[in-house]
Amino acid sequence: MSDTFTKGMARNIYYGGSVFFLLLFAGLAMHTTREMPKSDHRENLTQAVVNGKAVWEDNNCIGCHTLIGEGAYYAPELGNVFYRRGGGDLDAFKGFMQGWMKIQPLGIPGRRQMPQFNLTEQQVNDLAEFLKFTAEIDVNSWPPNIEG
Numbered sequence: 493m494s495d496t497f498t499k500g501m502a503r504n505i506y507y508g509g510s511v512f513f514l515l516l517f518a519g520l521a522m523h524t525t526r527e528m529p530k531s532d533h534r535e536n537l538t539q540a541v542v543n544g545k546a547v548w549e550d551n552n553c554i555g556c557h558t559l560i561g562e563g564a565y566y567a568p569e570l571g572n573v574f575y576r577r578g579g580g581d582l583d584a585f586k587g588f589m590q591g592w593m594k595i596q597p598l599g600i601p602g603r604r605q606m607p608q609f610n611l612t613e614q615q616v617n618d619l620a621e622f623l624k625f626t627a628e629i630d631v632n633s634w635p636p637n638i639e640g
């Protein structure tokens with residue numbers, strides 16, 4: 493065997509490495525596909541949740557807020573706001589959301605403002621359902637702090 497690094501060796505590393513990482517990728521992709529239904533609780537996906545997500549997107553809430561860590565860092569994380577402001581109770585949370593959305597902007601000097609979106613009661617209830625759904629996704633207890 494020669495001491496030099498031959499073209500053949502380089503080719504074997506190239507093909508061997510490619511096959512190894514392709515198999516690893518396929519395995520991890522299959523694992524994710526199998527595990528996701530257990531953690532995202534898609535069985536809770538109702539029409540109200542779907543409508544709430546549409547309201548969320550149409551009004552660009554993510555332009556200021558994060559949801560499970562993704563989004564903008566201007567305003568609080570809302571991935572766990574269902575537990576923070578509703579204590580895990582849907583009726584209590586809907587009550588909070590109706591009040592909160594109605595009184596914006598608070599207009600307190602020196603405090604960041606949230607705009608008034610003029611949403612209907614139905615739209616706010618749907619938003620509450622959507623935020624409850626996201627709160628119940630198993631994200632390994634993230635964020636670790638109830639305040640977001």
Ligand code: HEC
Pocket residue numbers: 547548551552553554555556557566567568570573576577592598603604605606607609619
């Ligand atoms: C222009 C930026 C901005 C946009 C867009 C925005 N928000 Fe906010 N939101 C804020 C700010 C700032 C606060 C914190 C206000 C405060 O504490 O006085 C806040 C607070 C909240 C809270 C209360 C969070 C808590 O922990 O008490 C909720 C719920 C909320 N927003 C929902 C929404 C929803 C739903 C939308 C989309 C319809 C939205 N926000 C769009 C800026 C925004």
